[in-house]
Amino acid sequence: MAPILFLFFIAAGFAAFLIGISIKFAPKDRPTDIKASSYECGLAPDPPPSRHIPVKFYRTAILFIIFDIEIIFMYPFALAYRDFLAQGQGLYILLVMGVFLAFFLLGLWWEIASKALKWT
Amino acid sequence: MGQDTMETLINGTKILVIFLSMGSLVPFLVWAERRTLALMQSRLGPNRTGPLGLLQILADLVKPLMKEDFAGQATHKGLFYLAPLLAIIPPALVFGAIPFSHPLILPSFEFLGYAFGPYTFYFQGFNLNVGVVFALGVSSLSAYALLIAGWSSGNKYSLLGALRAAAQTISYELALSLALVGLILVFNTLDFLEMVKIQSGPLTFSFFGSEKTIPFLPGWGIFYQPVGAFLLFISFLAESNRVPFDLPEAEGELVAGYHTEYGGIKLILFYIGEYAHIMVASALMVTFYFGGYTFYPFLTEDSLNGLFQARMGEWAGLLTSLALFITFLVKFFLFLFVFMWIRATLPRFRYDQLMDLGWKTLLPWAFGNAVVTAVVIFIFDFFKRGSFFG
Numbered sequence: 205m206a207p208i209l210f211l212f213f214i215a216a217g218f219a220a221f222l223i224g225i226s227i228k229f230a231p232k233d234r235p236t237d238i239k240a241s242s243y244e245c246g247l248a249p250d251p252p253p254s255r256h257i258p259v260k261f262y263r264t265a266i267l268f269i270i271f272d273i274e275i276i277f278m279y280p281f282a283l284a285y286r287d288f289l290a291q292g293q294g295l296y297i298l299l300v301m302g303v304f305l306a307f308f309l310l311g312l313w314w315e316i317a318s319k320a321l322k323w324t
Numbered sequence: 325m326g327q328d329t330m331e332t333l334i335n336g337t338k339i340l341v342i343f344l345s346m347g348s349l350v351p352f353l354v355w356a357e358r359r360t361l362a363l364m365q366s367r368l369g370p371n372r373t374g375p376l377g378l379l380q381i382l383a384d385l386v387k388p389l390m391k392e393d394f395a396g397q398a399t400h401k402g403l404f405y406l407a408p409l410l411a412i413i414p415p416a417l418v419f420g421a422i423p424f425s426h427p428l429i430l431p432s433f434e435f436l437g438y439a440f441g442p443y444t445f446y447f448q449g450f451n452l453n454v455g456v457v458f459a460l461g462v463s464s465l466s467a468y469a470l471l472i473a474g475w476s477s478g479n480k481y482s483l484l485g486a487l488r489a490a491a492q493t494i495s496y497e498l499a500l501s502l503a504l505v506g507l508i509l510v511f512n513t514l515d516f517l518e519m520v521k522i523q524s525g526p527l528t529f530s531f532f533g534s535e536k537t538i539p540f541l542p543g544w545g546i547f548y549q550p551v552g553a554f555l556l557f558i559s560f561l562a563e564s565n566r567v568p569f570d571l572p573e574a575e576g577e578l579v580a581g582y583h584t585e586y587g588g589i590k591l592i593l594f595y596i597g598e599y600a601h602i603m604v605a606s607a608l609m610v611t612f613y614f615g616g617y618t619f620y621p622f623l624t625e626d627s628l629n630g631l632f633q634a635r636m637g638e639w640a641g642l643l644t645s646l647a648l649f650i651t652f653l654v655k656f657f658l659f660l661f662v663f664m665w666i667r668a669t670l671p672r673f674r675y676d677q678l679m680d681l682g683w684k685t686l687l688p689w690a691f692g693n694a695v696v697t698a699v700v701i702f703i704f705d706f707f708k709r710g711s712f713f714g
Binding site: 206207208210211212214215216218219220222223225226227229230231232233235239240241242243244249252253254257261264265268271272275276278279282283285286289292294295298301305308309312315316321323324 | 332335336338339340342343347388389390391392393394396397398405408409412413416417420449450457477478479480481482483487490491494495497498501502505508509512513514584585588589590592593675676679680683684687688691694695698699701702705706709
């Protein structure tokens with residue numbers, strides 16, 4: 205645990221140190237209005253970016269959460285699989301997991317068939 | 325100073341060395357990539373500064389440090405400065421968990437008048453028994469850096485680029501974690517060191533009841549999981565936003581993507597994060613599918629130990645670890661070269677093609693890979709023991 209935290213703080217400290225050097229030593233110039241405005245290829249940055257985001261990003265995020273949780277449930281199964289086989293419970297675990305995987309497949313099929321992922 | 329203090333010191337030094345070598349490898353990689361791309365396109369690339377243009381590495385580091393530190397007036401200052409920090413932390417954390425060589429067992433010794441017991445020196449920042457889960461969980465945190473960078477920039481193109489990057493990262497995250505299920509089914513462990521140990525022998529598998537061994541092939545993961553290895557590699561490409569999946573930075577559409585508003589050293593930190601991601605991807609591919617630091621017929625800890633034991637005596641352990649470390653480095657750099665090669669070869673996808681590839685091709689294939697692996701293991705187990713039950 206401690207080494208992970210140490211690495212975390214070293215990485216953060218390194219980045220902060222570099223930014224600090226840049227703030228301290230790099231030349232400063234008085235910002236003009238043009239310089240301080242957003243760089244959008246010369247168009248006036250007006251209006252500012254909208255807080256409305258296309259719904260397809262939300263759809264992707266929601267589907268991701270559902271599928272990611274389902275996939276995470278396969279990790280304990282994959283780790284315990286050999287133990288079940290060694291105890292002669294292989295058919296049982298395969299069938300139980302088969303039901304779960306069938307729902308996964310059904311979800312994936314429904315998601316594609318209902319065009320939830322159509323990106324146009 | 326006792327055993328504990330020494331262990332803390334060793335761990336601290338190790339982590340410092342790992343992080344600094346990762347950081348200093350980045351400018352070298354940038355130089356190597358520019359040279360490789362140039363040679364592949366019949367150009368010369370950077371060759372003016374120093375021999376082979378190697379001093380370019382120094383120039384690339386000093387120049388952005390001396391650029392003005394600037395944040396536009398539309399930016400959210402705090403988050404704008406936080407994002408580059410967040411970009412380099414996740415890959416650095418994963419890098420610390422990768423085993424670079426065989427653990428070295430030091431016998432008990434005396435140092436400054438204190439006796440230290442036998443100590444196992446691991447060539448990895450920290451030895452985790454859930455390495456795979458740790459790597460997956462931590463590396464996906466880098467999506468936050470992209471989102472925060474894009475959102476805090478106050479720029480339409482940055483926001484769009486960040487949204488694209490995040491949607492792409494999470495979409496390929498699914499295929500990535502599902503492709504690994506097959507690997508865990510085969511190796512039955514989440515520990516990186518354990519995985520490498522399993523791959524250090526010859527290729528062995530049970531085939532309809534009889535154990536078969538192929539003595540001239542190493543037992544690498546890619547021979548058990550060829551489809552999984554391919555899927556994982558593509559997912560890593562997409563995760564690190566590399567060509568052909570560099571949609572978040574598509575210049576023609578988005579100026580420069582999520583880091584349009586960044587410049588100077590803050591931009592360089594994003595680049596460090598990106599290259600660190602590629603390094604992590606290469607190291608993980610080597611560890612998962614290409615035998616880690618071993619290469620079965622010649623370069624395994626047993627054969628090397630025997631070889632060095634006869635000639636060098638007590639230095640055998642150290643020399644073995646060093647030789648295996650070099651083996652790891654060679655494989656690691658080969659993979660990095662493949663990443664550059666792909667960049668020189670492939671054109672960019674269109675965004676809808678990218679999402680389709682992730683959700684409708686890679687995900688079903690990864691799913692099929694996991695199911696087939698489980699069923700095949702079940703069938704071979706059935707033939708080995710002759711019955712379905714106990």
